[in-house]
Amino acid sequence: MPVDADPVAERAAETPPEADALPINELFHSLQGEGKLAGVPSVFVRTSGCNLRCWFCDSYHTSWEPSHAWLTIDEIVAEIEGYDADHVVVTGGEPLIHEETVDLLERLDERGYHTTVETNGTVAVDAPIDLASVSPKLASSTPTPERDPTGEGDWEQRHEQRRLDHEALATLVERYPTQLKFVVTGPDDVAEIDRTVEELRERTETTIDDADVLLMPEGQTRSDLDETRGVVADLALEHGYRYTPRLHVDLWNDAPGT
Numbered sequence: 001m002p003v004d005a006d007p008v009a010e011r012a013a014e015t016p017p018e019a020d021a022l023p024i025n026e027l028f029h030s031l032q033g034e035g036k037l038a039g040v041p042s043v044f045v046r047t048s049g050c051n052l053r054c055w056f057c058d059s060y061h062t063s064w065e066p067s068h069a070w071l072t073i074d075e076i077v078a079e080i081e082g083y084d085a086d087h088v089v090v091t092g093g094e095p096l097i098h099e100e101t102v103d104l105l106e107r108l109d110e111r112g113y114h115t116t117v118e119t120n121g122t123v124a125v126d127a128p129i130d131l132a133s134v135s136p137k138l139a140s141s142t143p144t145p146e147r148d149p150t151g152e153g154d155w156e157q158r159h160e161q162r163r164l165d166h167e168a169l170a171t172l173v174e175r176y177p178t179q180l181k182f183v184v185t186g187p188d189d190v191a192e193i194d195r196t197v198e199e200l201r202e203r204t205e206t207t208i209d210d211a212d213v214l215l216m217p218e219g220q221t222r223s224d225l226d227e228t229r230g231v232v233a234d235l236a237l238e239h240g241y242r243y244t245p246r247l248h249v250d251l252w253n254d255a256p257g258t
């Protein structure tokens, strides 16, 4: 359920409290829609704020136009404990730009939760993470002036400079069980996926199987996915990578809190 419609929002501070806190855009219970754990009931904690600006970002209100309430780590943990779930997905925005995300992950680990972190792979942290769900951003994600949803085009260069950090990616792959989940817009993306995976294999001792490389169709809505999912499934088959659906979009389209 989005924070705006949640009772927590009524208690939540609009400015950062003194205690350890995170800017939270939404906190809800759903089925993990993406990746190796697709279908698993999970609590989602969505932080606000991102260091990138993908033109296609399906969480516009955490990146292009961030909005949030400040919740203390205590409040977030209490809210999570109110659901009957043992999996927690920490996402954003980019959750790893906030130091306090590490504190949240430590508290969840102490309580025995399985944690997945959805990250763009540009920030390496040291935290108890059970699955690093890393989604490195390809050139096709860059907000060129024609694609920038605000029409300004002023994030193009910053996004381009930051989107791939091979050192951070290698650290994440070495530290955590990892899935590499690439958003695919079409066949032209595959060459950059091949190069990125190769570069990573050269930088790390850790084995990266093709089955750990997931191709996910770009699409914020069912009708977007109607255009992309077949093409991306065929690319996965052709190149030996894994396909991941966007189960939540198939089930609930682009409804918030799903």
Ligand SMILES: C[S@@+](CC[C@H](N)C(=O)[O-])C[C@H]1O[C@@H](n2cnc3c(N)ncnc32)[C@H](O)[C@@H]1O
Pocket: 050, 056, 057, 058, 059, 091, 092, 093, 094, 095, 118, 119, 120, 121, 133, 134, 135, 181, 183, 216, 217, 218, 219, 220
């Ligand atoms: C909103 S992001 C938040 C986490 C992190 N910033 C990242 O990009 O990995 C959550 C996931 O949604 C994916 N995503 C965002 N917009 C998408 C779109 N239009 N189509 C498919 N996947 C998308 C991201 O690549 C990432 O795997």
Ligand SMILES: Nc1nc2[nH]cc(C(=O)O)c2c(=O)[nH]1
Pocket: 030, 031, 032, 033, 034, 044, 059, 089, 091, 092, 118, 248, 258
């Ligand atoms: N159901 C559901 N599964 C998801 N897996 C990753 C998500 C994300 O936004 O990070 C997401 C999401 O927003 N909803």
Ligand code: SF4
Pocket: 050, 051, 052, 053, 054, 056, 057, 058, 059, 062, 063, 092, 093, 094, 120
């Ligand atoms: S990195 Fe993630 S949250 Fe940031 S703009 Fe891209 S998809 Fe959105």
Ligand SMILES: [Mg+2]
Pocket: 058, 059
């Ligand atoms: Mg999402």
